Amino acid sequence: MQETYIHDKIVSQNDFVQGSLTIGEYENCTFENCNFASSDLSGFIFTDCTFNSCDLSLAQLTKTAFRDCLFRGCKMLGLRFDACNEFGLSFSFDGCQLNHSSFYNTKIKKTVFKNSQLQEVEFAACDLTNSVFENCDLSGALFENTNIEKADFRSSYNYSIDPEINRVAKAKFSILGISGLLEKYNITIEK
Secondary structure (H helix, E strand, O other): OOOOEOOEEEEEEEEEOOOOOOOOEEEOOOOEEOEEOOOOOOEEEEOOOOEEEOEEEOEOOOOOOOEEEEOOEOOOOOOEHHHHHOOOEEEEEOOEEEOEEEOOEOOOEEEEOOOOOOOEEEOOOOOOOOOOOOOOOOOOOEOOOOOOOOEEOOOOOOOOOOOOEOOOOOOEHHHHHHHHHHHHHHHOOOO
């Protein structure tokens, strides 16, 4: 059976909860205001695709390939990015809700998270080298045995990162966020 190959297509306002997207490879496609909530996207390949204002919450991502994809203004609650195809895994997020998602043990260097909610997100054992967290809410996010070397957290907030159990060399933090690095010591920091 031959897989479907779709390129340079704009898909707008489709509800894939009722009828599923045809399994296959999507290249340079744009998905706008689409509902993928609880859909099974297992085995799909998305290359250079853009998702604008889509709902992907609780979608199944087993062996799903995201290669150079952009998610903008998307609702992406409870996603298991750790189940994705790790070959070429790369994406960026702008204005997205990624609460309760997992990036456990993924290698996603240079990933950009911008203006996004990352509450209760699991980054344990993840390689986030050179990643950017710009204006992101990281309350309850788990960083454990995580490589955040050269990552930029200067404008993000509500994070708790233990430098003793994470690789933090040359990571950037603002003076206002320094308490997130010392939280385990239960000390008071005053201005």
